[in-house]
Amino acid sequence: MWKRPVDLDALNDITRDTLMQSLGIRITQITDDAIYGTLPVDERTRQPFGLLHGGASVALAETLGSVGAHLASAPGYMAVGLEINANHLRPARQGVVTGCARPVHVGSRTQVWEIRIQDDQDREICIARLTTMLTEAPAGSRSA
Secondary structure, three states: OOOOOOOOHHHHHOOOHHHHHHHHEEEEEEEOEEEEEEEOOOOOOOOOOOOOOOOHHHHHHHHHHHHHHHHHOOOOOOEEEEEEEEEEEEOOOOOOEEEEEEEEOOOOOOEEEEEEEOOOOOEEEEEEEEEEEEEEOOOOOOOO
């Protein structure tokens, strides 16, 4: 399914100086059909009531789905988000949450990814769906 080289170190390196680095998001595993990553539940990602901020969950979901869409697109193209939705099922207060992104549809112009996020006790805390559009990457971009 992947049309680009799968290199965890390289993928994590391109997140330097981005939202992903600021929030502590890490890509941890890539299998034949899924992307996995983690997000710490700490002072960077909690809302004022001590719970994981829903926006942080969505940032993890969009990151994983976008990485998947990037790897599943031909070189010279990049995936840009068109729409994301998320259902927050239960709170997380501490630890690390883990997301898994799997493709629902991989087309030549659009892709749809489902992302499921679980807490340290393997309870689902969020389910999201990301739709991306493939467009030509500008010369010199990180996606090219």
